[in-house]
Amino acid sequence: MQYELNFSAADLAQTRFAVSPMWEVVTSFRLLNAETDPPLHGRWAAQVRPRLLRAGLDRGWLAALIPGGGYLADFLNPTPAGPFPELDAELAAIRRSSPENVRADLATIAMKDRPAGRLRLLHEDPGAVLEKVADEIQAYWELALAPYWPRIRQLLEADVFHRARQVAEHGSAHVLNELHETVSWDAGTLRMVRRACALTRAQTGPGLLLVPSAFAWPRVLTRSVAPDPLQLAYPARGIGTLWEPRATKATDAVAAVLGRSRTLLLAELDTPASTTQLARHSGLSAAAVSQHLTALRDAGLVTGHRAGRSVLYARTAIADALLTPVG
Incomplete structure (x- = not known):
């Protein structure tokens, strides 16, 4: 009608x-x-x-x-x-x-x-x-x-x-x-x-x-x-294209500045994840992941969101831009 x-x-x-x-x-x-x-x-x-x-x-x-x-x-x-x-x-x-x-x-x-x-x-x-x-x-x-x-x-x-x-x-x-x-x-x-x-x-x-x-x-x-x-x-x-994985081809250049572990965590955060999930996927200890996430959050590269008893971390638009190759 x-x-x-x-x-x-x-x-x-x-x-x-x-x-x-x-x-x-x-x-x-x-x-x-x-x-x-x-x-x-x-x-x-x-x-x-x-x-x-x-x-x-x-x-x-x-x-x-x-x-x-x-x-x-x-x-x-x-x-x-x-x-x-x-x-x-x-x-x-x-x-x-x-x-x-x-x-x-x-x-x-x-x-x-x-x-x-x-x-x-x-x-x-x-x-x-x-x-x-x-x-x-x-x-x-x-x-x-x-x-x-x-x-x-x-x-x-x-x-x-x-x-x-x-x-x-x-x-x-x-x-x-x-x-x-x-x-x-x-x-x-x-x-x-x-x-x-x-x-x-x-x-x-x-x-x-x-x-x-x-x-x-x-x-x-x-x-x-x-x-x-x-x-x-x-x-x-x-x-x-909203949920398609985002390009992270610039990781080598970013790792030279942030370090391999933090760059790895940013790459893993194409979808929001908890500290436990990131530790399992990255091979880092939960304590190390937590320490790196605190630094990344202070730098405005990740955000934390309460989900029940855990916290979900997500990449920010600034982090997306860092991980996207130029040209």
Whole structure:
């Protein structure tokens, strides 16, 4: 089915882009909650699912609010105030959600196969329960997304910068027509096809917010809550290469500066890993790995993220650049 939304010149002038951590939370959890493995994200899902199971996040508040398919609660995706909001800012907006909006979302969610008890508690006392929801989102972020965020954010920012340049060169209409096969723009009308639920212009405020997503593929997802602008979360460019191993051919040059052991650990961190895993793969002792990781973290080359009783270490974009051959 096709839906047509009429936009004014003022709406088009207010079109903007934003990278939203919460859209990545919602869409990534939805993929993990689906019945089939995500074809583009299998490598990531294989690493993340065991952590979520150990933490019990497969049966918590997010499992109740984010199904493998169907309607998504709009209050989980507040309108970003700027182009690159931090997760903390979006969690604060979720905590401020009005009880009326939360209950309206819950009324839309199909109760089948959902933990009705949790949703009932949220309906009865949104203010108190939203604190628990936000805490669980933070826990999910640390386990599933934070160790990978530099890589994901780089992809999303590259999409925004590419499309912003396209707007400057060809105009907003061109960018909207290139956004996704189910979206088109013509003479002030935005057309969307193959949506699961109805969408009208009266449901949205002025402007249009375009949100690239690493996990929304293969569809475009929307948020339409007046007086906020319509949000379109669309698959970012280059998703197919997101989880490919990154080149580390410059290790000899880096080893001359950092030393062999630290360079080896950076190369091993193509995917996030714990101290124990790195010790097993590198042949170094756990104590030596810990010492090297501390030095690398102090230098801004790795980050640490709490995952239950262990810490997952990940390479930063600076380290990626060091390990990438020049020319």
